[in-house]
Amino acid sequence: AVAGHSFDEFHKHSAKLIRTAIFGLDEKGKIRNRFLFSQNKLVITNIDIQSVEPVDSRTRDALQKSVQLAIEITTKSQEAEARHEAERREQEAKGRLERQKIEDEAEAEKARTNLLKLQAESAAVESTGQATAEAKARADSSQIEAEAKVDQSRLSAEAEKIKAAAELAQLKARQESEIKHQKSLNELEISRARDLAAIESSKFKRIVDTIGAATLRDIAAAGPEMQLQLLKGLGLKSFMITDGNSPVNLFNTAGGLIGANVGQ
Numbered sequence: 001a002v003a004g005h006s007f008d009e010f011h012k013h014s015a016k017l018i019r020t021a022i023f024g025l026d027e028k029g030k031i032r033n034r035f036l037f038s039q040n041k042l043v044i045t046n047i048d049i050q051s052v053e054p055v056d057s058r059t060r061d062a063l064q065k066s067v068q069l070a071i072e073i074t075t076k077s078q079e080a081e082a083r084h085e086a087e088r089r090e091q092e093a094k095g096r097l098e099r100q101k102i103e104d105e106a107e108a109e110k111a112r113t114n115l116l117k118l119q120a121e122s123a124a125v126e127s128t129g130q131a132t133a134e135a136k137a138r139a140d141s142s143q144i145e146a147e148a149k150v151d152q153s154r155l156s157a158e159a160e161k162i163k164a165a166a167e168l169a170q171l172k173a174r175q176e177s178e179i180k181h182q183k184s185l186n187e188l189e190i191s192r193a194r195d196l197a198a199i200e201s202s203k204f205k206r207i208v209d210t211i212g213a214a215t216l217r218d219i220a221a222a223g224p225e226m227q228l229q230l231l232k233g234l235g236l237k238s239f240m241i242t243d244g245n246s247p248v249n250l251f252n253t254a255g256g257l258i259g260a261n262v263g264q
Helices: 009-011 014-023 057-126 129-223 224-234
Strands: 035-037 041-045
Touching: 009 224
Parallel strands: none
Antiparallel strands: 035 041
């Protein structure tokens, strides 16, 4: 029952599939809450799944590598996104700082212009005649020059603002492109790892299907030395056969203990 499901489905619903395989389903399609051994009246009402792993070592190693690779790829992707976000925020902060600096310089220049204007008016009050005219002319000249500098500063600030916005937009577009490219590469790597795991699982299933029920009965009925020779000829290291009535110790899967005789 478990072998008939894909790796993704088993990985997401392993507990439910194992309980279904042990307790079975009732007429309403729900998992039964007990399993009775009619031979000794032993009743199992619950199971504790401590670990789940494939019997075939190659399949187990391939699945472990697939999970580790997926975790590593996800971690690297998150690190790249965090790094790009930090760079984007740093660029925004630098842009705001530059704009504020330019605006402060413009305000300082404007204040200096007002100061020159006040100084010119004060000199005009103290002087008369030509001196007043000259002082006013110098003030007007200074005012015109100061206003020109203010305009220049304002235009420079706008230019820097436009430049900073363009650089920020360019950086954002480049970061989005890099993130999209990295995500595509990550998806390809995960798909490749899943395909390799599916190939190993399918290979093991084909080996078992190729052996067939008759060969399994011959191996079970043969003596230890004959079983060893048959297993070597089939390219297998170990196997387990049960008739479905013998209880299997599910609380110690690593030991693989069998509680009854092998099926005939």
